[in-house]
Every structure is written in structure tokens, then in C-alpha cells.
Amino acid sequence: MTKIGxxxxxxxxxxxxxxxxxxxxxxxxxxxATRERVMEAVRELNYVPSHAGRALRTATARAIGLVVxxxxxxxxxxxxxxxxxxxxxxxxxLVLAGxxxxxxxxxxxxxxxxxxRVDGLVVQLPDAASTHMVDDLARHAGEVILxxxxxxxxxDTVTLDDxxxxxxxxxxxxxxxxxxxxxxxxxEGSATGGRRRDxxxxxxxxxxxxxxxxxxxxxxxxxxxxxxxxxREAATRLLSGGPRPxxxxxxxxxxxxxxxxxxxxxxxxxxxxxxLVALHDVWYxxxxxxxxxxxxxxxxxxxxxxxxxxxxxxxSRPTHRVIDEPPVVIVRDSTAPPSSRSGxxxxxx
Amino acid sequence: MTKIGxxxxxxxxxxxxxxxxxxxxxxxxxxxATRERVMEAVRELNYVPSHAGRALRTATARAIGLVVxxxxxxxxxxxxxxxxxxxxxxxxxLVLAGxxxxxxxxxxxxxxxxxxRVDGLVVQLPDAASTHMVDDLARHAGEVILxxxxxxxxxDTVTLDDxxxxxxxxxxxxxxxxxxxxxxxxxEGSATGGRRRDxxxxxxxxxxxxxxxxxxxxxxxxxxxxxxxxxREAATRLLSGGPRPxxxxxxxxxxxxxxxxxxxxxxxxxxxxxxLVALHDVWYxxxxxxxxxxxxxxxxxxxxxxxxxxxxxxxSRPTHRVIDEPPVVIVRDSTAPPSSRSGxxxxxx
DNA sequence: CTGAAAGCGCTAACAT
DNA sequence: ATGTTAGCGCTTTCAG
Numbered sequence: 035m036t037k038i039g040x041x042x043x044x045x046x047x048x049x050x051x052x053x054x055x056x057x058x059x060x061x062x063x064x065x066x067a068t069r070e071r072v073m074e075a076v077r078e079l080n081y082v083p084s085h086a087g088r089a090l091r092t093a094t095a096r097a098i099g100l101v102v103x104x105x106x107x108x109x110x111x112x113x114x115x116x117x118x119x120x121x122x123x124x125x126x127x128l129v130l131a132g133x134x135x136x137x138x139x140x141x142x143x144x145x146x147x148x149x150x151r152v153d154g155l156v157v158q159l160p161d162a163a164s165t166h167m168v169d170d171l172a173r174h175a176g177e178v179i180l181x182x183x184x185x186x187x188x189x190d191t192v193t194l195d196d197x198x199x200x201x202x203x204x205x206x207x208x209x210x211x212x213x214x215x216x217x218x219x220x221x222e223g224s225a226t227g228g229r230r231r232d233x234x235x236x237x238x239x240x241x242x243x244x245x246x247x248x249x250x251x252x253x254x255x256x257x258x259x260x261x262x263x264x265x266r267e268a269a270t271r272l273l274s275g276g277p278r279p280x281x282x283x284x285x286x287x288x289x290x291x292x293x294x295x296x297x298x299x300x301x302x303x304x305x306x307x308x309x310l311v312a313l314h315d316v317w318y319x320x321x322x323x324x325x326x327x328x329x330x331x332x333x334x335x336x337x338x339x340x341x342x343x344x345x346x347x348x349x350s351r352p353t354h355r356v357i358d359e360p361p362v363v364i365v366r367d368s369t370a371p372p373s374s375r376s377g378x379x380x381x382x383x
Numbered sequence: 384m385t386k387i388g389x390x391x392x393x394x395x396x397x398x399x400x401x402x403x404x405x406x407x408x409x410x411x412x413x414x415x416a417t418r419e420r421v422m423e424a425v426r427e428l429n430y431v432p433s434h435a436g437r438a439l440r441t442a443t444a445r446a447i448g449l450v451v452x453x454x455x456x457x458x459x460x461x462x463x464x465x466x467x468x469x470x471x472x473x474x475x476x477l478v479l480a481g482x483x484x485x486x487x488x489x490x491x492x493x494x495x496x497x498x499x500r501v502d503g504l505v506v507q508l509p510d511a512a513s514t515h516m517v518d519d520l521a522r523h524a525g526e527v528i529l530x531x532x533x534x535x536x537x538x539d540t541v542t543l544d545d546x547x548x549x550x551x552x553x554x555x556x557x558x559x560x561x562x563x564x565x566x567x568x569x570x571e572g573s574a575t576g577g578r579r580r581d582x583x584x585x586x587x588x589x590x591x592x593x594x595x596x597x598x599x600x601x602x603x604x605x606x607x608x609x610x611x612x613x614x615r616e617a618a619t620r621l622l623s624g625g626p627r628p629x630x631x632x633x634x635x636x637x638x639x640x641x642x643x644x645x646x647x648x649x650x651x652x653x654x655x656x657x658x659l660v661a662l663h664d665v666w667y668x669x670x671x672x673x674x675x676x677x678x679x680x681x682x683x684x685x686x687x688x689x690x691x692x693x694x695x696x697x698x699s700r701p702t703h704r705v706i707d708e709p710p711v712v713i714v715r716d717s718t719a720p721p722s723s724r725s726g727x728x729x730x731x732x
Numbered sequence: 733c734t735g736a737a738a739g740c741g742c743t744a745a746c747a748t
Numbered sequence: 749a750t751g752t753t754a755g756c757g758c759t760t761t762c763a764g
């Protein structure tokens with residue numbers, strides 16, 4: 035590999051000058067002529083500064099890690115895009131990692147940060163994150179930001195307005211005339227799961243609709259998790275005997291796939307027999323059958339904000355930001371007014 | 384951060400000894416007592432060796448990059464898992480990256496490698512990769528391995544046996560009694576696209592089935608690409624007027640989503656009116672409606688092999704390995720014998 | 733078996 | 749505006 039000295043020799047300047055030219059720091063004054071000669075030499079030799087040398091000297095990696103529960107969830111694509119954009123703008127490398135290691139190895143965080151391969155970590159905790167994972171992270175507050183999981187505590191935090199998303203979904207269904215609505219939620223006790231469930235219940239009450247467990251069957255509201263199979267399980271439960279709702283809000287798109295499959299399995303039609311709206315929009319929402327109505331959340335801004343807050347660290351108190359860009363309902367074909375055969379619930383009483 | 388000197392001081396040895404203990408190199412002989420004292424100090428101080436220091440000294444990053452066209456494609460999950468496992472076994476960090484940058488910035492590769500953040504790159508080229516991208520990579524032969532794209536040239540290469548996969552799909556359909564089969568392929572001129580298309584045509588001939596463009600309508604074989612929307616486009620074309628096949632082989636699962644949506648849109652039923660089998664198995668294949676019959680390819684071994692070959696580099700001639708683990712057809716509900724109403728093609732002539 | 737010393741490539745203070 | 753010098757944290761001869 036060609037090094038800074040080679041460039042310096044070719045340009046007939048000192049290594050320090052090459053460094054100054056390459057740093058692009060405005061208060062590093064270098065004459066235009068020298069600068070030109072240096073750049074010429076850099077091109078000539080295809081010089082790329084050694085990351086190790088620079089990192090050792092400056093004690094920074096100019097890289098941050100993005101840790102997500104499941105890299106292959108399409109929901110994560112936009113998030114990553116937002117984070118990547120901001121990182122690139124700031125001249126940083128963004129490194130992706132799955133959360134498996136984080137979950138399995140208690141001092142993965144300490145090592146990742148301690149080694150100095152990255153300067154900070156943007157972490158989305160798995161739905162089922164244990165408290166000790168949060169504690170592990172808390173020990174590195176300042177170098178870590180949590181996205182869309184916890185929204186308080188000593189660690190910096192950015193979250194989506196989950197409540198607004200769920201509210202928009204419910205409102206959309208109500209506007210279509212639905213009054214009997216079920217909910218497929220995240221797992222019991224998870225931060226987003228709780229927020230989304232509460233928002234659902236609250237909005238039901240706002241509209242004076244039947245509340246599962248009170249005026250409606252308890253199984254209309256489920257909490258198996260956000261994965262496809264878990265969604266399927268939830269739908270099985272939700273549809274098992276008794277009156278069924280005319281519409282369902284699914285708190286996550288992956289789960290909605292499972293719900294959709296189970297509804298088909300049960301011989302029901304969407305939206306004729308039952309309407310479906312899911313939180314989070316992904317590319318294949320309209321390659322499903324029927325094309326799925328979704329609530330698009332500001333995931334890109336979420337990712338961008340996470341990187342920004344992480345980088346502008348050094349505050350005394352932790353930041354807890356909520357991305358308040360409003361969610362938008364993408365109406366496709368899985369929602370429609372309830373059929374005339376609706377009103378099962380009232381009929382059943 | 385605590386450094387090696389701190390550990391040395393606490394353990395009352397020199398930094399060199401600490402390094403020797405931590406290197407775990409068997410021919411570094413250190414007395415058991417010293418070793419124990421050092422390890423004790425390491426634990427006490429939570430010492431993690433600085434990556435930069437080590438990388439600078441040894442001129443290696445102990446990290447490799449995995450570059451894929453689309454991080455969020457579920458097809459990629461297994462591939463990444465295989466690569467990650469092998470990397471971890473060898474004590475390496477695996478860094479993920481999307482291929483956008485690779486496509487847009489001609490010397491992204493040179494920089495990534497030159498900076499020394501990674502020691503090598505496992506690259507899956509986008510379907511529509513330009514030749515100049517391959518040329519850029521060729522300049523770094525030895526530090527780069529190509530997966531499931533090109534299968535010759537100066538760069539090391541591992542590929543799936545695409546032909547076997549497609550053959551298995553066709554055979555499955557033929558075993559069910561289909562004789563009129565369509566094909567939704569990758570884009571014209573791509574390496575995998577070509578292999579899969581050729582395999583399809585060959586197998587058709589082997590079974591003496593109607594060949595699109597000769598005894599069957601030319602539009603039964605399409606080449607729009609592997610994405611969902613492109614699959615949809617292909618299905619539109621394939622189903623446009625004229626006799627239609629009783630079954631379709633889709634060369635990629637993402638595209639199959641689009642195909643499925645379009646078939647539904649056309650008011651056809653799967654598999655009653657038309658059977659569907661797709662290459663690559665993903666978690667949600669059975670959350671679709673109907674659950675999709677797929678051909679499962681050995682993606683995990685592919686990822687593992689890529690990392691191995693990259694690491695065991697230094698041969699004089701490039702390696703071109705094919706993962707020959709046989710593909711397996713996962714029969715779900717999207718394939719069935721052709722209905723009695725079949726034979727449209729012969730009837731039409 | 734262990735320690736001393738040198739140096740990997742770079743940047744930041746300090747000189748000039 | 750540019751050069752000189754020192755040293756970031758580590759591993760690796762070379763001595764002992």
C-alpha cells in the first residue's frame with residue numbers, strides 16, 4: 035500500500051502538508067499550488083489513507099454501528115437508509131449488525147465499543163429484549179442511542195409516534211364505518227407493544243367502540259409478537275369461534291402476512307368479510323393479495339435522527355426525542371366498508 | 384480506555400507478555416502463573432485491545448465485508464448467516480453493506496480495501512451489474528470473491544447450482560402432470576438470469592415439452608428481473624391474451640410475489656387454474672396465499688464457502704467453486720396437477 | 733520464559 | 749505556509 039510519505043516525496047512536500055491537504059480543514063492554510071501538487075500525487079499513486087493509522091492517532095473510528103433485531107425485515111430498510119444517508123453526509127462509515135450477538139453475548143457492546151471499531155451504536159432492541167440488555171447498554175450511555183424501543187432512562191432515545199400510527203389506522207377503519215375492530219399486537223410487556231396496544235384501546239374508547247375484554251370478546255386483542263408466524267397464531271386465536279370483528283389492526287407488517295394467510299385459510303375474504311390495516315409500509319405490501327392498506331411511519335427520519343443525536347452527544351442529560359412527522363395511511367385494497375352482514379357482535383347479544 | 388500498559392503494570396509484567404498471553408498463539412510460551420496473573424488483570428480492568436493499534440501493527444483488520452444488492456431481501460438472510468458463522472469461527476468481524484455505493488461510486492472498492500477497514504470483500508453483484516463493475520473488482524482479485532454472479536474470469540467465485548434448482552422445479556411440475564410451463568426469469572444478459580433460463584429451456588426439451596417461441600407462445604418466457612414489481616410485469620405479459628400455461632416457474636422468490644398478485648388480479652386461482660413454483664425459500668413463503676411451493680437452495684453453505692475461499696486466498700489461479708449440495712423442493716400449496724380444463728395449447732392449434 | 737526497544741501510518745504541536 | 753518532531757497502542761524481533 036502506498037503511504038503518506040510516498041505522496042509527500044512525489045509532491046516534494048512533508049507528510050504533514052499532505053495530511054493538511056487531505057484533511058480539508060478550512061483553517062489549515064495551504065497554498066493553492068502546493069495543494070494542487072499534492073492532489074496530483076494522490077491521484078497518481080492512488081493513495082488512500084490508512085484507517086488504522088488515522089484511527090490510532092485520532093482515537094476515533096469515524097464509523098458507527100447500526101444494530102437491528104432482524105436485518106432482513108423490510109421495515110428496517112428505510113430506517114437504515116435514513117441512518118446511512120446521515121452517516122455519509124457526516125463522512126462516517128455505517129456498519130450493520132444483527133442483534134443476535136447482542137442478545138447472546140453480554141459484553142458484546144463493551145467489546146464493540148472498547149475495540150474502537152465504531153465510535154457509537156444505534157441500537158434497536160429486539161421486541162423481547164431483556165432488562166439486562168438495557169442495563170448493559172446503559173453502562174455505555176453517550177455512545178449508544180436506542181431507537182423505537184424504550185423511551186426513557188439514562189440512554190439517549192428516539193422513537194416513532196406509535197400512538198399516532200395506531201390512531202390513524204383506527205380512524206381509517208372508523209371512517210369506513212367499522213365499529214368492531216380487533217388488534218394483533220406485539221408481545222406482552224415490550225415497549226412498542228405496550229404503546230401500540232394502549233393507543234388502540236384509547237382510540238376505541240374515543241370513538242365509543244366496543245372494547246375487547248369488556249363489550250367485545252377478549253380474544254379480539256392479541257399479543258403474540260411481530261413475526262409472520264406469530265401473526266398467524268394471533269389470527270387463529272382471534273378468529274376462533276364466537277363473533278368476529280369486521281376489521282383488524284395489525285401492529286406490524288410482518289405479522290400481517292401471517293394474519294392474511296390465516297384469514298385465507300379460514301375461507302374468509304379480505305376485505306369483503308374482514309378489513310385489514312397494518313402498521314409500517316414495505317415494498318411488497320402491494321404485491322400481496324389483496325394489496326395491503328398500511329400506515330406509513332417516518333422511518334427514514336427516525337434513522338437520520340438517531341445518527342444525529344448520537345453524533346451531537348455530550349449533553350449532561352439524556353435526550354428522548356419523538357419523531358413527530360405524521361404517519362400516513364396508504365389505502366390499498368385490504369380495507370373497505372363493513373359488509374351488510376356485519377353487526378355480528380350486536381346480533382350475538 | 385484502559386490500555387495494554389495498564390494491564391502490564393497491574394500484572395507486574397511487560398506489555399509484551401500481556402500481548403503474548405492475549406494472542407493465544409501456542410508457540411508463545413508463557414508460564415501458567417504469569418498467564419493467570421495477566422488474565423486476572425485483564426478481567427479486573429475490563430481490558431479490550433484497541434483495534435486501531437493492533438491493525439496498524441499487523442496490517443490486517445480481521446474483518447471482511449459482505450456486499451449484497453439488497454440487504455433486506457429475505458433470500459439474503461441465510462447467505463449472511465452462513466458467512467457470519469464462518470467469519471465468527473475464524474475470529475473475524477463481518478461487516479454488511481448494500482451494493483448501492485458499489486454501483487454509484489467507481490472506486491468504492493479501492494477505498495474500502497485501501498483504507499484497510501476490511502481485509503476482503505464478499506460481493507454479490509446486482510442483477511444488472513455493468514461490466515465495468517466487474518473490471519473494478521478484478522483489479523483487486525485475491526481480496527474479493529464474487530458470489531452467485533459471474534462464474535469465470537480472474538476473480539475468485541462461488542456459485543449456486545442454479546441449473547439444478549430450475550431443473551428440480553420443472554421436474555416437480557412435470558411429475559404433477561404439467562406439460563405447458565411458463566418461465567419468469569431474471570433480466571436479459573445477467574449471469575444468473577442466463578443460467579436459469581438455459582436450464583429451463585434444456586429441461587423442457589429433455590421432457591419433450593412445448594418450448595416457448597417454438598411450439599408455445601413466446602411470451603411464456605419473460606425476462607424482466609427478480610424484483611416484485613418486475614415479476615408482476617412479467618406475469619402481466621405472460622398472461623396477456625392467447626393460451627396460458629398450466630404452470631409457471633419463477634426464477635426468484637421476490638418476483639413470485641408480484642406474479643402471485645397479478646394472477647389474483649386476473650381472477651385466476653392458484654393452483655386450480657395455474658401452478659406456481661419459485662426458486663429460493665424464505666420464511667414468509669408459507670405466510671403467502673396460497674403458501675408457495677419453492678426450491679430451497681443451499682444459501683448458507685454458499686455464504687460459508689465464500690468466506691472460506693476468501694480467507695484461504697493466495698493461490699496462483701482463481702478458484703471457481705460451485706456449491707453442489709442438491710436443491711430441495713419444498714412442496715406447499717401453490718402447485719397441483721393441472722386441472723382437466725388444461726390442454727389449452729393443443730386445443731388452440 | 734520474559735523484557736526492552738523499535739516502528740506500523742498518521743496527525744497535532746510546535747517551530748520556522 | 750510549511751517542515752520537524754513526537755507519540756497514539758500494539759506486536760515483534762532481539763537479548764537475556
